Amino acid sequence: MLRMKTCRKKIKLNTLFSILPVLFFTPMSSSHAEWVEFINDASVTIKHNDNVNLSAFSSDTESDLSLNPRYTFGRFYQVDDLTRLRLSLNISAMKFKEFNDLSSVDAVSSAVIRHKFGVGFNKPWIRGEVSAGIKEAKVDERDSNLYGLGLSAGKRITDRLSGQIDLKYDKRDGGTGPEGAPGVSRQIFDLE
Numbered sequence: 001m002l003r004m005k006t007c008r009k010k011i012k013l014n015t016l017f018s019i020l021p022v023l024f025f026t027p028m029s030s031s032h033a034e035w036v037e038f039i040n041d042a043s044v045t046i047k048h049n050d051n052v053n054l055s056a057f058s059s060d061t062e063s064d065l066s067l068n069p070r071y072t073f074g075r076f077y078q079v080d081d082l083t084r085l086r087l088s089l090n091i092s093a094m095k096f097k098e099f100n101d102l103s104s105v106d107a108v109s110s111a112v113i114r115h116k117f118g119v120g121f122n123k124p125w126i127r128g129e130v131s132a133g134i135k136e137a138k139v140d141e142r143d144s145n146l147y148g149l150g151l152s153a154g155k156r157i158t159d160r161l162s163g164q165i166d167l168k169y170d171k172r173d174g175g176t177g178p179e180g181a182p183g184v185s186r187q188i189f190d191l192e
Contacts, residue, residue: 039074065097086112108133124155141175
């Protein structure tokens with residue numbers, strides 16, 4: 001069973017990383033593009049959480065220190081005069097000091113397209129996003145496939161005021177948890 005799970009993880013990671021070079025380095029025809037910009041962003045966050053277990057009762061709260069390195073790389077493409085496409089991969093990890101079972105590594109790729117309806121400061125825009133990735137956790141049942149869809153629209157009203165509306169759908173398809181009470185789902189890490 002453990003060997004099959006290891007093989008599935010390797011297949012998922014190999015598939016993800018074999019598709020990325022095709023996405024990032026395939027030439028795209030661009031009309032009147034004046035620039036192409038690469039994304040290369042790294043950060044490290046150290047965080048103290050005084051309620052890791054999200055308890056409603058102060059007597060049951062647990063605290064811990066976590067380290068969260070994050071690296072994003074990708075590329076912007078100018079599809080036409082008013083439309084840009086962004087392809088990116090975000091790799092992040094979370095390492096807890098005391099509650100090591102909560103530690104995980106995520107790899108999420110995304111494609112975002114943004115179109116502006118005209119040239120000028122106050123023209124409206126629309127943006128669509130799709131993402132997919134994996135979460136590899138210290139505890140097997142926390143391993144998950146991650147999916148996301150998003151749609152946004154906005155407009156600059158003045159130089160200090162803008163409006164935006166967003167619709168977003170996220171899904172986490174997690175592993176099967178331990179046997180619990182009869183009739184209670186074992187898919188406790190499936191979230192929408």
